[in-house]
Amino acid sequence: MSDKTAGQDMKAVKRLDMVIVGAGFGGMYAVYKFREMGLSIQAFEAGGDVGGVWYWNRYPGARVDLPSIDYCFSFSPEIEQEWTWSEEFAAQPELLSYMNFVADRLDLRKHYQFNTRIARAIWDEQRQIWQVFTEGGELYEATYCVMATGPLSVPKDPEIPGLHRFKGELMRAARWPHEPVDFAGKRVGVIGTGSTGIQIIQEVGPRAGELFVFQRTPSFSMPMRNKTLEPDYVAEVKRNYAGLRAAALNSAVGGLRPQSTRAFFSVTPQQRRSLLEDAWKQGGLAMLGTFSDLLTNPEANEHVAEFMREKIGEVVHDPAVAEKLKPRGYPVFARRPCLDSSYYETYNLPHVHLLDCLDDPIEEITEKGVRLRSGEVELDMLILATGYDGLTGAMLAFDVVGRDGLRVKDKWKDGSRSYLGLMMNGFPNLFMTTGPNGPSALANIVRISENDVNWIANALTSMHHNGLSAMEPTLEAENSWMETVNTLAQRTLLSKAQTWYVGANVEGKPKGLTIFTGGFPRYAEHCAASARAGYREFTFTGVNRQEVA
């Protein structure tokens, strides 16, 4: 069979129950879950293999900033027992090995077409199916579409003129080559000092001939104090996995993070200091568990921010450099807090230079390097750690057309909106995992992915039992969810920093915090409640296409 769509020669149409996009945590679990439910599936992934973020982000120093034992699937007790993490915060090679292990163990790869991008997905209302076109010109038709495209999968180049002119090695953190990269003797520049830049700088600094860090906004970073996991500890974790998962599901971030019910000003200044010192010594995520009101009480937040600025001053020898590294003007933790091993120490190396692009802005990239207002910095290599078009970038990277020709890019022109981050009015049978109006970037992505895939599976089972073929949330349900999201967003300090959380890093992107900030348990409860209530906030179509209230 042959067809012509969007000017492309189409190959034979393949008819399926479900198309799944993405091979990160959400996509891999979706492939497993829906295959086990007996659906015919086809999955696509732009990368050459499974792993999602961990397939792409091979940059030196890439490492998870949540405990490894928590940042992994919970749906298979067998996999929990068979896989052994070596470090508290695993590095990218180990994370990618884990994803590969799961893919092999569950035989997931055969369902994927790798190196394949989706160009368009169009809902055919008449036939009640999604038509999914690959960039290679293939057409797949499926009853359901699961977009497991991830909140951080579209890297963003900086809006600096001349990037294409650079004649040296131009490296992008999120598109790092598979081959080893040599930094020895080279003049290396890094643009970007978020979580990615910090990991790169501390790793490349000691290895480069000279390192030039182009910093615009400094980040707060806390000591990771990573550890090798001892066999006894691992055995204890494996015995206890069910309990650990239950604890994670009950925590606001869907993860094993220290929490506190203690308000900052409820204890004496001496006690505060000693709690902060202890947490700093402990490292990892301990600082987040010191006080309950870090993200709601600006005064408490500023005290903690000042504590962290002092710590920078204690490590960095040159007071002028230390001063530039101290973040000011936004609440601590309103940007994603970074964990480092030797970030601030790196600036004590004589060949590492901090260039403050707030005082001395980057004007352009030249053939030879980076031109600041004060002059040109010649480089052999320029590394971009300039972030992502977060939360919505992946869904807007291709053309998704729902009922009556409604496009996601039009629906989201004033900001993303959906019901539970899972589905959108106007887009029947189109499901998202870790969608932009769920807890997304603010909670453990693996727990959200599992929650979302399970929710979709239950919804499909319910439709099947009731002889229904298509579902979508009502506009009222979507509006009401967005009102909940927006109301909660006003209570946090998260929107007080210019970050990808609020769309501030992408020119022309609608600004605002559209992430659900009510915590993972509340989110999961909203999802569960919609199922318990018989999906009454959805409209359905019967197999014979009648509207079902």
Ligand code: NAP
């Ligand atoms: P990011 O936090 O958005 O940081 C991007 C950096 O690039 C910022 O410092 C930004 O400065 C800078 N930048 C962008 N355009 C620039 C320009 N034109 N001139 C100068 N500087 C420019 O991105 P990221 O570091 O990739 O982190 C994104 C998210 O990925 C994190 O928040 C985290 O969720 C995740 N991540 C996690 C890990 C981990 O688990 N360990 C590691 C890496 C990333 P401004 O702030 O001034 O715009």
